[in-house]
Structures are given as C-alpha cells and as structure tokens.
Amino acid sequence: EAQVTQNPRYLITVTGKKLTVTCSQNMNHEYMSWYRQDPGLGLRQIYYSMNVEATDKGDVPEGYKVSRKEKRNFPLILESPSPNQTSLYFCASSLYRESPKLFFGSGTQLSVL
Amino acid sequence: KQEVTQIPAALSVPEGENLVLNCSFTDSAIYNLQWFRQDPGKGLTSLLLIQSSQREQTSGRLNASLDKSSGRSTLYIAASQPGDSATYLCAVRGGDSNYQLIWGAGTKLIIKP
Numbered sequence: 001e002a003q004v005t006q007n008p009r010y011l012i013t014v015t016g017k018k019l020t021v022t023c024s025q026n027m028n029h030e031y032m033s034w035y036r037q038d039p040g041l042g043l044r045q046i047y048y049s050m051n052v053e054a055t056d057k058g059d060v061p062e063g064y065k066v067s068r069k070e071k072r073n074f075p076l077i078l079e080s081p082s083p084n085q086t087s088l089y090f091c092a093s094s095l096y097r098e099s100p101k102l103f104f105g106s107g108t109q110l111s112v113l
Numbered sequence: 114k115q116e117v118t119q120i121p122a123a124l125s126v127p128e129g130e131n132l133v134l135n136c137s138f139t140d141s142a143i144y145n146l147q148w149f150r151q152d153p154g155k156g157l158t159s160l161l162l163i164q165s166s167q168r169e170q171t172s173g174r175l176n177a178s179l180d181k182s183s184g185r186s187t188l189y190i191a192a193s194q195p196g197d198s199a200t201y202l203c204a205v206r207g208g209d210s211n212y213q214l215i216w217g218a219g220t221k222l223i224i225k226p
Contacts (some may be wrong), residue, residue, distance in 0.1 A: 009154070042216030100145065100147065100159070
C-alpha cells in the first residue's frame, strides 16, 4: 500500500530536549516536505527536499533541521524545542514538486512544555 | 505575497442540504488550486484539482469552481451526509518557478444527522 508513515503520532516533551520526528514513504517519490499546522492558520512549509541530499528552507525553518540521506526518509529534527513549536506536523511526498498527487502522513501532534 | 482565505471557519448544516465552501486568494497568477479534506488522525486527502486554465472540476457529489480573475474558488457539496464531516482545506499553487503551495486555514464542516 502506498503510504507516508510518520512517527510518533503524539509527542510530549520539555523545552530543550532534542527530538526527531521520522517520515518514510514507499512510493519512490523524489519530493518530500514538512508542514506545521496551527489553529487559525493554513499549513506552513518548514523544509522541503527535491531529492536525496537536496534540502531547502520553507517559510518557517527557524528551529528545525532536516536531512535526506536516503530517498525514502526525511526526518525532522528539533535540536532544542521551545513551546512555540507546539503544533501539528505533517510530512508529505510527491513524485515531483508540482505534482498534483500529494501524499500526507497522519500527522504528529507535538507539545513542548 | 499570496494569501488564501477560507470563510466561514466552521459550518454546521443538517444532513441532506447542499452547501458551498469558499476560498479566496489575492494573487491570480496561480498554477492550480486544490481542495483537500482533513480528518482527525488521518492526514490530508486530495479531493479535486483545478488547473489555472479550467473553470471547474467534478467528482461525485463534489464540484469545485475557479474564477481566477476574482480570486475565488468554491467547493459545492450536494446532498450532504454525516460522513462529509471534516475540515476542508484550499491550497493554491503559485505560478512562478517555486510552485509553492499556499494554504487556507480551512472550514470545519459538521453535518448533523
């Protein structure tokens, strides 16, 4: 089954404790991205990757890191989380950047205390 | 800078009614516009895609229209059912080389049995 798998689904942590949210797709997609969703706001892109070893900043990259060492995986790293990073996070992938067929993970609800 | 607005933020209607969800955008130079459905804990699913050269798209009980000149799109849902309850998101893809997706905040729809 074609899917984007995100883990964990829920995460509660404390300020400053490094964490990683994993994202994996099994569709051989070149394009992957991370979004955050906050109440009353549209999804905002954090980082994206056009292909392996090619990552770039989105609209809200501050406080986040990503890597793309393998085509299928695109982890999101918060090296020193802060309360303003409490949000719902989505990973997405598509065959290419402007492809209309965008696949989303189920989301990770992160709370930073 | 493109801005996407969805009004209303929430809508509750009795089962069986036809309804219209609205999406407006500020820059008419778009590549395409998509409507997505978001269910809690299940990520986002694409419903309809309208290319910039098109005026409408239909899928089952759903019909989406696009008026680029006025910066508006509507999603029409016919004969609403409780299973249609979800948050509906509109996303506009820019027509520049970036092809960035800009998202509305969504309309939370509740269909009352």
